[in-house]
Amino acid sequence: MLPQCKNFMKFITITMALFFGSFIFMANSHAEPSMDNLKAILQKQMDMMKPELKKKVQGLSTDTKMAIMAILAMHNRYSDKATLRQVMLEVLQDYQGIVMGIMTNSSEMVADSARRLANHRIPVGGLLPYMGMENITDERLALLEGFNDTVEGNAIKLAKAADGDDMAQAAALLAPITSGCVACHDVFRGKQLGASDLLK
Template identity: 65%
Template structure:
């Protein structure tokens, strides 16, 4: 679920010989370019541990939007979640697994995640919870997909509550008024 960093340490550690790392660097740079100066400053002040954690979450995704806001991405996630439920309720393992994998690899919004969280949440302390929310939602969505593919729809269904708890927990910490962030300099 994240975007981050403009860390020169990260930029220096990315090798042009590794296409996946080079691509991640490009994504990160494009996200940082969209940030307003006050957000860039807060991101720069994050600890390297927080930056690396956010990068690890971002690296789990392969779909990045140049237009969709976090609110739009969350609507897609809700749609995928509802599709997982439909697959479980109709005992359709393929439907369930496909929907769960889409949920786990949801699109990253324009500018990444941080511009939508609010300046008050751009700190090491506040962002430390993202890893657990990511594991709860995306990690359990992948486990659910694996269970469905193995034909164990009971196990797949048992993971729905954990996914829901992760969604609700993250929203409880970070969500305020949904919509376009005032921390992006969009053209």
């Protein structure tokens, strides 16, 4: 092989190595948190809780704690500022992005919005402080896993459908996502947002 050809092949090899190396790095930078990171995140959340909430959380079963950890492991966006209501408004915006993308046949808008919805921000202090003391039980929190699968699981499926330009399938997955949102709100938020039980 001529020296020029050898140098060119060496250049191509180095370029490809750098490209794939940077690709792997970028993919890992958005990866799910490691077990050590998760433990640190959970400890930080526990440290922020008032003593009465902390005691209730510590009293949950191992199965419930593992289920909560599994849900958190699916996310890599943790906020030090946003409340759950602010996060839910972001989720609503992503949901609307999915709808707009379907209506305008924009598969990229649909896929991006669906992936953001599935990997929504976790609010400051985690999820549990926003659910009310009455919901910090094994029985109530066992429902979270199903809601998570219905909403975020179907959002991931919807993104994949959009990646394949299957907008009919993407549209069909909106219904279970909506049902999951409504069901979760019925349990953890109450029937009517902002309603007061102090009015006659």
